[in-house]
Every structure is written in C-alpha cells, then in structure tokens.
Amino acid sequence: MTDVLNPAAGTASKADSSKRREPVGTSLSKASTGRIGRTIAYVLGALWLIPNLGLVISSFRPEKAVKTTGWWTIFQRPQFTLDNYKSVWGIGNVKGSDNLGHFFLNSLRITIPSVAISVGVAALAAYAFSWMKFKGRDWLFTTVVAMLIIPLQVALIPLLRLFTGGAHIGSFTIFPDLNLKNSIVTIWIAHTCFGMPFCIFLLRNFMAGLPREVMEAGKVDGAGHLTMFRKVVMPLSVPAIASVTIYQFVYIYNDLLIGRVFGGSKNAPIIAKLVDVAGTRGQSWHLLTAAAIISMITPLVVFFALQKHFVRGLLAGAVKG
C-alpha cells in the first residue's frame, strides 16, 4: 500500500507531489495543532481496523472457541485452526460443508465476461462519440450520461421478465422467449446494461481528449475507423481502459443484488451465497468468518496489485461523475 495513498498519484499529476505543503515558516504552528490532528487520525485508523481484525482472527479460531468466547481472548489463549476454511471450501468430509469453491468460481464466471463485454462494447461507443461524425451525436451522448442516475431497482424486474418470457405487444412477439431463466448469460447482460453509462462516459471523456493531430495523420494515411480504433485509439487509451476495467471488475464482483436476483441457486456469485449463509445459518459464526474472508480475497488482491489504476478510476469516476 504505497504510492496510491499519496493522493498525488491518484490524480496522476506529477506537479502535485512537488508541492507538498511543508513550508519552513509554519512548522511551529503545525506542531501545536499537529498533536490533536495526529491523535484524531490514529484513533480513526484504529477504529477502522478493529472490525477487520475481529473477522480475520475469528476465521482462524476453532468452532467451539468462536461460539463461546470473543475473538479478543485470543491474546490470552491462542488457538488457531484452518478447519473453518476447509469446511466452507468443501475440502474433506467436514460436517456441514458448504462447497463455497463452486460459488467462488461462479463469481469469476460472472465477473470476467461481464467486464470484458461491457468495456469492449463501451469502448466502441466511446470511439464513435468522440471521433465519428453523425447527426444527433451530442444529444445521444447526453442521454447516455443521463442514464447514469437510473437506479438498478427501477429496471431490474422488467429486465428479468424479458429473459424469462420475452417481450410481446398483444400476441405479437417483438423479443423471443429465449428461456434464459437463471442462465449465466442473463447476468452478463444485466451487468453490461447497468454498467454501460459509466463505461461510455469515462472512456469517451478520455478518448475525446486525445490529440487531434494523431487522428488526422491516421486519416491521411487512409486508415478506416476500425484501423484507427485498433491501432491508434485503443493503444493510446490504455490507462483509461485499465481504470474502467478494474473499477468494473471490483464493482461487479462485489455486487449482491444482480447476482441474487439473476443467479438463482446454482449460478449465484459468492457474495450472494455469503448473504444466504449469514441468513440461513444464523448459528454458524465460525463458517461465516471464513466465507466472508474468501469472498473478500479477490477484490483485495486486485486492489493491491493494480492500486494505481484502481484509484485513478475511482477518482475519475468521482470527480467527473
């Protein structure tokens, strides 16, 4: 956890880091307010840490210990085991095995194609919105951006019906019943639809800012739009595409609602399964800990490995959204 949390890296502006504020003349006054400020910051840090700590420690404690004593007693009587993990993952013949491994894979099955499809399709649209000329372009783009504010809940149920029954006007079928109930394809499509305004918005803002000269040069060479898209615009847009991809990945992976509604019992992602375990197995606290940790590993790994892009995506989405 390094340079990202220096916000200058997040805004991707080198100039910022050179002007970190430590003027010599104010060091005295800084020291006096510094103590209170420092205390507040440390206390907040500790408060934010404690719940995490409780979960992590509990996940390694034996079932009996979890149920009869608090996790903080571990400091007096250390007891560690991997049984909780084995049990939820479905290794061996542990009693009450949940086979969370299946749902973990479901999450990947859902997330990877959803991200690829939404970013790929959005990149095409973003290119069209920034570099193709057609009537009503700005109007259409504004409409797309306006859709950012439609809450998921407003569109979810009719979309679900479309997949399970098709669309009809009277007896005339305008969209066939594809019988996709609880198919993983429906989850891809749902995520693609709901993530589309954000992806287009972010990518278009970046692509429209690419230097005009590069594009003109390509045109002179007689390159068509597909060539321009593939050979010029996509390579230049890698930072924006990386940010959107990672943002979408974490967002889709962490989603509960779509997974729960569209996944059914077989295709549910791990987050939906986790909430189920929390609801139906009220007494299995020891299993809940391990299940929760497993569900959190992927986004944390993505964050630590790709933090720069991740934060840039967050900042771009926030500052411009």
Next chain:
Amino acid sequence: MKDIWSTLQTIGIGLGALAVTLIVMYGLTVKLPGRWRERAQAVVFLFPSIFALFAGLFVPALKTIYASFRDDDVRSTKYIGLKNFREIFTSKDGRLVVITTFTWVIVGTIAIVILALTVARFADAIRGERIVKSLLFIPTCVSLAGAGIIWKFVYASPPTKVGLLSAITKGARLPTSLGGDGQYLWLSERGLGGITPPATAPGLNTFLLIIIFIWAGTGVATMILSAAVKGVPESLIEAAKIDGATDRQAFYKVTLPYIRSTIVTVATLTVVGAFKTYDIIAATTGGNAGTSNIATEWYTKFFLQDREGYSSALAVLMFVFVIPFVVLNRRAQRRAEEMMAG
C-alpha cells in the same frame, strides 16, 4: 477440477461471442460504398451499447413507472392512479421506510464528509499517513455485503459471545438498560435505555447500520478530498499565512472554499449511494426490526410478498428522490467551472 474447466469454458464462450459479434458487424459495413460506409460504421460502433441501454435500462424503467400506477395483480394490472404512492406515505410501515432512507442519506453523508475532511486535513504529512489512509481505504475494496458481515461480529448478541459491542458495554459496567449485562440485542432493538422511538422514527439499530455505511464509505471520500486538499495552490495558503491567518483559519477560509466543488461531488456520490443501500441491510438484519429502507423494502415487497405495483412505486420513488441531488450537483459544478474560468 471439473468445475474449473467448466468455468474457463463459460468465460471463453462469453469472450468468443463478443469477438464474433463485433467482427461480423464490422465485416458487413466494410462492403458498403463510401458515403454510406461512414454512417453504417457509426451504427455498428454504437448499436450494441445503445441497444443494451435501450432494451436493458430505458424500456424496463418505463415499464416500472407504468407498473407503479397499477395494482399488484400481475394478470389484471388495473390502473389505480397514485394509490401505491399514497400507501407508502400514509401507512406506518411505509413512512418508516421513507424516513429511514432519508436518515441514511442525511446522517451518512454528513458523517462521511466531515470524517473525510478531518483526515484530509490532519493526516497530511504525519508519520504513518499512508497506514492511516490504507486502514480507512481497505473497506472500500470489500463488498458492502462483506462489510455487513464484518460488523455482525461487532453487534452480535447472546447466546453467541462473538459480539464486541456487548462485551464492551458489559465490561464498562453500564446500567442493564444500556446493555450492561451483555444481553442486549443490538440489531433487533430499536430503543435503548428508557428511550423507545415512535413507530415512524428510525431506531437505534438503524443508526448502528449507518455506522457500517460510514465505515465503508469514508475511505473513498478521504482519498478524493485528500487529493483536492493537496491540489490547493501553495501560494494561496502562504498569502493567507502572511496576512496572519492561523492554520485553522487558512483551512476554513482558503482550503474549504477552494475545494468546494469536490466536496459537493463527494457529497452527491454519498447521497446516491445512501439512497441505494441494500447490501448492508440485507446482510445484517434483512430489513427486519424496523431497519428497512426503500431499496430493501423494494426487494422484500417484490420477491417475498409478490407486490408488483407497490414495489414498482418504491423503485420509482427512489429514482425521484435521487434526481434533485444530481441536478444540484451539476449546477454546483457548473458554477465552480464558471468561477474558475472567470
């Protein structure tokens, strides 16, 4: 092993389908003569996304609005005017749900913005700045449902002994009415001590859940506001200091006004997030014990009680509530841009 193989297969099918669609569509347009080609290509580039938005977002939203004026019977779908909306605002449960939602929005947003500004102001350049900010940021990567589970271990009540809060109130020897015997059911009780809130006011447990929201949301807000605070030109702060401003005055009179538009953006994002909160409540109380908000109630009413019209009205209401905040945000942004330009 078989599972992993089928996972790879499914992913492959998804990616393959995407590639094939794009190639076929483009291939169709390359064959067209010059003047038409440009237009056809625009259609090809835009078609998949516009179609997805139209069929997956726009039309469904219209259908939900339509359904919100109809009764709950899927077969008859009789037009009943504003009856669903009236029920939300006149029934005790409905009013509690709406008030709870606004409590989330107001309390959550104010707390997150103040905490984030505090950290952005004080954590700047102290020892361990990065560690503090990392600790605040970790919950951002964790799903909101996961955050709910993490906090279940804080609020858990007897018979289990995992609850930290119960242990603290017991250890602190608070009076029994404040949870001093370690038996208090934090997430299912609306009142505390002698206080019991009226039926249409949010209870203690709602505020406990809002704490989870604050815990999960402060990291991003801090990150954005820190970046903004560090972006304030050095010369402005120096000038204020030369005029005799203290650190505190410089922060309130120079830094805060300068980063106002970022604060508005962060607040708007938090407001929208608070309106839509479902995961935290679903993972903890499931909306029971008077903690339900609009998003949770929408799920319960549709999926558990089959109330089509009523749940649609809830969804529409959520949409309607969000709009003014987004408009205000746009206006504030535009004003900020004009100020910067002028």
